[in-house]
Amino acid sequence: MNSRRDFLQKIAAASIVVPFFPKAVEASTEVYQGPLLRVAILGLGSYGTRVADAMQTCKKAKLVGAISGTPSKLTNWQSKYNIPEKNCYSYQNFDQVKNNPDIDAIYVITPNSLHKDFVIRAAKAGKQVICEKPMSVNAKDGQEMVDACKKANVKLLVGYRMHFEPNTLEIIRMRNAGDFGKIMFFQGLSGFTIGDPTQWRLNKQLAGGGAMMDIGVYSINGARYMIGEDPIWVTAEETKTDPVKFKEGVDETIQFQLGFPGGAVASCLSTYSMNNLDRFFLNGTKGFAELNPSTGYGPIKGRTNKGELNFPHVTHQTVQMDEMSDIILNGKQPVVPVDGSEGLKDLKIIDALYLAARTGKKVDIKL
Ligand code: NDP
Numbered sequence: 001m002n003s004r005r006d007f008l009q010k011i012a013a014a015s016i017v018v019p020f021f022p023k024a025v026e027a028s029t030e031v032y033q034g035p036l037l038r039v040a041i042l043g044l045g046s047y048g049t050r051v052a053d054a055m056q057t058c059k060k061a062k063l064v065g066a067i068s069g070t071p072s073k074l075t076n077w078q079s080k081y082n083i084p085e086k087n088c089y090s091y092q093n094f095d096q097v098k099n100n101p102d103i104d105a106i107y108v109i110t111p112n113s114l115h116k117d118f119v120i121r122a123a124k125a126g127k128q129v130i131c132e133k134p135m136s137v138n139a140k141d142g143q144e145m146v147d148a149c150k151k152a153n154v155k156l157l158v159g160y161r162m163h164f165e166p167n168t169l170e171i172i173r174m175r176n177a178g179d180f181g182k183i184m185f186f187q188g189l190s191g192f193t194i195g196d197p198t199q200w201r202l203n204k205q206l207a208g209g210g211a212m213m214d215i216g217v218y219s220i221n222g223a224r225y226m227i228g229e230d231p232i233w234v235t236a237e238e239t240k241t242d243p244v245k246f247k248e249g250v251d252e253t254i255q256f257q258l259g260f261p262g263g264a265v266a267s268c269l270s271t272y273s274m275n276n277l278d279r280f281f282l283n284g285t286k287g288f289a290e291l292n293p294s295t296g297y298g299p300i301k302g303r304t305n306k307g308e309l310n311f312p313h314v315t316h317q318t319v320q321m322d323e324m325s326d327i328i329l330n331g332k333q334p335v336v337p338v339d340g341s342e343g344l345k346d347l348k349i350i351d352a353l354y355l356a357a358r359t360g361k362k363v364d365i366k367l
Contacts, residue, residue: 032059037325039130040065040087040103042094042118043110044073047132050297051109052081054317060325065103067094098125105130105328107159111206112213116141123152128328132159134217134350135343137208142347146340155328156340160221161320162295163336166311167302168225171282171289172335174304175228181286183227186266188219190295191253191277197245202272210251212350216270218295219280220349223258223266225336226282226289230345230367231258231266236357241273256353 039061041048055063065087066077074088089097097103105128108118116136122129129149135158136142149156162168175183191211200206207213224230236256246252253271260266271277280294287305294300297316302309326332336342345367352363 034060035325035329037061037128037321037328038064038102038104039321040067040089040097040106040127042067042106042108042122043114044068044070044077045109048107048109051107051317051321052077054315055321056081057315057318058321058325060329061321065089065097065100067091067097067106095121095125097122097127104128108132109159111200112208113137113206116145119145119156120148123149123154123156126152126154128155128157130157130159130324131340131343133221133343134208134213134347135340136347137213139344139347139351142340142344146344149340156343157324157327157338158340158343159320160336160338160342161316162218162222163225163334163338164319164323165298165300165316166314167291167300167309168294169335170309170311171291171302171304172225172228174289175226175282175284179287179304179306180282180284180289183260183262183264183282183284185264185281185283186223186226186268187279187281188222188226188266188268188294189277189279190215190219191269191271191274193275194272202245202247202250204247204249207250209249209350209354210246211270211272212251212254212353214272215295216254216256216268216353217346217350219266219268219270220258220346220353221342222280222294223268224345226280227260227262227264227266229260229262229264231349231365232261233259233362233364234349234352234356235362236353237360238357246272251354251357254353254357256356258349 041052052063063081066074066083067089068074069091077083106122107130108115109132112134115131119129119131201214236254238251239253240246252273255269258266278293278296280291282289289304291302299313348367352365356363
């Protein structure tokens with residue numbers, strides 16, 4: 001097990017999948033008769049395929065199109081997912097999607113540094129946009145993406161699937177109800193041992209960084225939704241044990257701290273050199289909450305000082321896409337936002353963390 005996909009799949013494979021939908025997307029006996037969000041996926045790689053598979057059981061969203069730089073994948077997806085040829089595009093001709101009334105939204109699932117241009121092109125084509133995390137590779141690019149979508153009058157959402165996960169949502173509910181008292185501390189640990197040194201995740205041009213961009217973002221975003229505030233300062237320390245594999249600008253391990261206005265502190269770790277590291281821990285004056293694992297494909301395991309949280313497993317991407325359909329088509333407000341400004345906040349934090357790691361100084365931030 002030496003890739004991120006293997007790591008996440010190993011966790012998923014260990015589970016017995018029990019169909020379950022949280023209250024927000026209750027699988028009632030009623031047949032859904034509302035509008036469907038018709039989605040084209042751009043970038044038919046490992047995660048794009050996972051989303052496509054998960055969308056087969058969506059009720060409010062439907063996979064109808066594909067955009068790829070690999071013609072054979074388009075042929076394969078046409079037969080595998082019953083996608084009409086007229087809804088398939090290459091990266092060269094995909095701006096023509098503006099003339100296709102059968103596609104509502106484009107979901108960008110490419111290497112990180114390519115998100116920006118594809119998102120802006122999708123917005124200019126008048127399509128709603130969903131973009132994978134990290135939304136881009138720095139806050140400047142992220143701001144341009146947010147601005148372009150605003151200008152085109154389309155929504156921009158980020159694939160933050162944990163924002164719809166039932167154990168996570170229950171902890172947020174308990175925190176809001178005061179069950180943990182005043183929140184004082186969060187710990188977020190995000191890591192796996194990365195394999196193939198030639199992959200794009202270890203290429204600064206395509207990844208924009210290293211473990212921080214890829215999985216540190218889970219701890220950053222998690223610190224914000226678990227504590228329920230945005231940080232006002234950061235500090236960070238980087239360590240590198242293999243400078244050949246982790247070249248200049250590609251971080252192997254960063255330990256970082258985030259300070260919050262209410263006095264809470266988050267202490268986090270992102271790494272490409274430790275396996276099966278995926279844990280959130282929240283503590284307040286009255287009690288604690290733990291998610292372990294916290295962000296893998298599931299099952300997510302939650303417990304608090306009051307006992308285990310026994311929410312059955314959900315396929316995160318199925319729930320996410322149904323919820324995003326409701327957000328885009330019906331203006332639904334999710335418990336934890338998933339819009340472009342949410343993605344931009346995380347990019348501002350990442351910029352500040354890299355600056356703090358480079359300078360060794362505490363960096364103040366205003367989100
Ligand atoms: P993959 O390498 O498996 O797939 C990326 C796809 O992007 C490729 O298959 C290719 O598709 C397309 N692509 C376009 N240009 C390039 C290029 N220059 N180099 C490589 N690929 C290119 O990556 P993942 O699917 O694992 O990751 C894609 C994105 O999804 C990342 O931003 C990642 O952070 C995010 N992700 C999110 C997860 C989550 O749980 N939310 C989990 C895993 C990834 P094609 O051949 O069709 O052009």
